[in-house]
Each structure stands twice: as C-alpha cells, then as structure tokens.
Amino acid sequence: xxxxxxxxxxxxxxxxxxxxxxxxxxxxxxxxxxxxxxxxxxxxxxxxxxxxxxxxxxxxxxxxxxxxxxxxxxxxxxxxxxxxxxxxxxxxxxxxxxxxxxxxxxxxxxxxxxxxxxxxxxxxxxxxxxxxxxxxxxxxxxxxxxxxxxxxxxxxxxxxxxxxxxxxxxxxxxxxxxxxxxxxxxxxxxxxxxxx
Numbered sequence: 001x002x003x004x005x006x007x008x009x010x011x012x013x014x015x016x017x018x019x020x021x022x023x024x025x026x027x028x029x030x031x032x033x034x035x036x037x038x039x040x041x042x043x044x045x046x047x048x049x050x051x052x053x054x055x056x057x058x059x060x061x062x063x064x065x066x067x068x069x070x071x072x073x074x075x076x077x078x079x080x081x082x083x084x085x086x087x088x089x090x091x092x093x094x095x096x097x098x099x100x101x102x103x104x105x106x107x108x109x110x111x112x113x114x115x116x117x118x119x120x121x122x123x124x125x126x127x128x129x130x131x132x133x134x135x136x137x138x139x140x141x142x143x144x145x146x147x148x149x150x151x152x153x154x155x156x157x158x159x160x161x162x163x164x165x166x167x168x169x170x171x172x173x174x175x176x177x178x179x180x181x182x183x184x185x186x187x188x189x190x191x192x193x194x195x196x
Contacts (some may be wrong), residue, residue, distance in 0.1 A: 001078050002056040002068055004028045004046060009116075010059035013098055014039070016080040017057075040133060048074035058096060063150040063168075066114055067132045070096065077114070085117075094131065112149070115129055130167065146184065157192075 001022050006029040014024050026042040028050075039149050044050055046069075057079030060066045070077075077096035081087060087105040094113035099105065102120040105127060109123060112131035119121060119137040126142050130149035137155045148167035153159060159177040168172050170180050172188025172195065181187055188195050 001080075002028065002051060002054045002075060003059045004056055004073065005059035007060070009061040009098075012100060012119075013057050013059040013080050016082045016098065016100065020081070021081050027089060028056075034037045046073065049143075056096075057097070057098065061134065061153075062095045062114065063134050065128060067150060070114055070132075100137075118155075122160075136173065154188075155176075 154173035166183035
C-alpha cells in the first residue's frame with residue numbers, strides 16, 4: 001500500500017495497515033526530502049508512475065487538503081480499517097476510507113469516499129457520512145445522522161439522533177449538537193451554537 005502524507009495521521013494509517021498485515025511500500029509527500037520515516041519504503045513527491053498498480057491511502061487529516069490531493073491522484077484508492085474496529089457488514093464503505101482503532105459503525109450506514117472515523121468514535125445505525133468528512137476521536141454520532149461533505153465533527157462531540165450537518169461545517173470539540181447545522185457553519189458548545 002502507498003501512503004500520501006507523512007504527518008501524525010500518516011503514522012496512524014501506517015499503524016492500521018501494519019495491524020492488517022499490509023506493508024507500506026511507498027510514501028508520497030510534497031516535502032518528501034525532509035521526511036523522517038521509521039520504516040523502509042520509497043519516499044518521493046507524488047508521481048503516478050511510481051508503483052502505479054499499488055493502492056493508495058491519503059493520510060491527511062484536514063478535509064480540504066485531503067480533497068485537493070484526491071483530485072490529482074491517479075492511483076486507485078485502498079481502505080485502512082483497523083482490526084479492532086467493529087463495522088457492521090451492512091455498512092456501505094466508500095473508497096480511501098480510514099477507520100481507526102476501537103471505532104464502532106452500526107448497521108445500515110453509508111460512509112462516503114475518503115472519510116476518516118477516528119479513534120474510538122461511534123457512528124450509530126443508518127448514518128450517512130459524506131465524502132471527505134472527519135469524525136473526531138471519541139465522537140458519538142447517534143442514529144440517522146447525516147454529515148455533509150468535508151465536515152468535521154470534533155473530538156468528544158455528540159450529535160443527537162436524526163440531526164443533519166451540512167457540508168464544510170466545523171463542530172467544535174466536546175459539542176452537543178441538538179439541531180440541524182447549515183452548510184459552512186461553525187458551531188460549538190452544549191447545546192452547540194453558531195460561533196462565526
């Protein structure tokens with residue numbers, strides 16, 4: 001597997017792949033000359049001709065940056081799902097998805113492309129996560145929630161059942177979201193309120 005990115009999230013993705021007995025054979029990064037990587041692999045700026053049949057994971061935590069990289073990558077995308085994650089077999093999982101240690105994704109959900117479900121997050125039944133969304137560590141997404149494209153649900157947040165979060169939203173860490181959040185909004189608190 002190839003990884004694009006060399007920061008902290010890339011180390012988590014490498015850990016997931018290792019736990020899945022998947023070897024990281026190459027690492028792409030825009031600043032590759034300054035990358036110190038603990039494992040032996042090819043380091044380079046992105047080049048579609050390097051190992052073109054290997055699958056790739058974009059290991060960048062920022063939603064916008066991850067989307068920009070996805071638009072230029074020619075490689076096929078893989079999945080990184082840690083063995084401790086409990087993902088119901090009925091969940092539809094997109095491409096390039098990263099599901100981190102000790103997460104739970106319940107029945108009937110849909111996970112878009114390049115979504116990150118971070119450490120110990122819970123995504124309950126029938127949730128829909130848009131492309132490039134990021135569910136932060138320890139967040140709880142209750143049943144029937146929709147999270148729009150490129151939205152971030154911060155660490156430790158709770159989103160109540162049936163709530164819809166628009167695209168490119170930021171939900172502050174530790175927030176309790178009790179009602180719908182429009183596109184591009186930034187909310188935080190308990191209950192979550194607009195902070196723009």
